[in-house]
Amino acid sequence: MxxxxxxxxxSAAMLMSSAALHAQVTVTREDKARAEALVSQMTLDxxxxxxxxxxxxxxxxxxxxxxxxxxxxxxxxxxRNNTKSTLYPCGILTASTWNRDLAYAMGxxxxxxxxxxGVQIMLGPGVNIYRAPMCGRNxxxxxxxxxxTSETAKHYILGVQDQGIMATVKHFAANNQLGxxxxxxxxxxxxxxxxxxxxxxxxxxxxEP
Numbered sequence: 001m002x003x004x005x006x007x008x009x010x011s012a013a014m015l016m017s018s019a020a021l022h023a024q025v026t027v028t029r030e031d032k033a034r035a036e037a038l039v040s041q042m043t044l045d046x047x048x049x050x051x052x053x054x055x056x057x058x059x060x061x062x063x064x065x066x067x068x069x070x071x072x073x074x075x076x077x078x079x080r081n082n083t084k085s086t087l088y089p090c091g092i093l094t095a096s097t098w099n100r101d102l103a104y105a106m107g108x109x110x111x112x113x114x115x116x117x118g119v120q121i122m123l124g125p126g127v128n129i130y131r132a133p134m135c136g137r138n139x140x141x142x143x144x145x146x147x148x149t150s151e152t153a154k155h156y157i158l159g160v161q162d163q164g165i166m167a168t169v170k171h172f173a174a175n176n177q178l179g180x181x182x183x184x185x186x187x188x189x190x191x192x193x194x195x196x197x198x199x200x201x202x203x204x205x206x207x208e209p
Contacts, residue, residue, distance in 0.1 A: 038065055057081045059121075073114060076124030076140050085113045091126055091152075095142035100155045107159020107167070114165045121166045125153045134177035141171070 039047070046062050054060040054069050061069035072081075079085040088094075088106050097103075114122050126140040127149050135141075142149040153169065160167040 038062075038067060041065055070121060071117075071119045072121045072123060073117070073119040074123045076126045079110065079113045079117055079119055079122070083117050085117065090139045091142045092139055094156070095148055095152045098148070100151060103152045103155035104159040107156040107161075108163060109159075110156075111160040111163025111165040114160070115163055119165065121168060122160055123168050123170060124160075125156045125167065125169060126171050127153050127169055128171040128173065128175045132176045135175060136177075137171075137175065 042050075042062060042065065049060045050062075052060060057072045057074070059070040059072065061067045073079045073083070074081055077090055078087045086109065088110065094103055094106060110122060110124070114120075125142075126137065128135070128137075128141045129146060129149065130138055130141060130144045142152050157167040157169070
């Protein structure tokens, strides 16, 4: 068994044992039936509108069907975008504690802050593996080690989502530098490093049903 397979297996096993300790969100048949009923009543324009923002950091709702707009907020270290909130430690500092309980507590705090501001989706945590010092957002991420990143991110996510807020794992790969990224390096990172080398941390921080 390769080192990669061992890493993913261990990460998945620990994720499942940890997730079992937390409240689970289950999508029931009734939930699916209700979603299908709502979609069947939507016009084509309304469906298209759902994939675009209503305004900055809001997903469009459909008022006539009782579907509310959904507020999103950036980012991993605190609730931002047209509000003020607590600024939490950056990703690399959180990972440097090697403390799952602290990562969970940070997630809880972020979840409470989001809920108090009417935010339903948080854009975080950031889990891109460090590849180059040119990335101006390395401070958001959790270092070079995929296991440390996955464990830190997993407990961060559990903390956020146990508050009823959706966490969004982002920047799985290729966010290696900022500044004229597409102009100077179109497709940067897509073929330089195989995706299979980068996804272990993503597998580890995924919350199993």
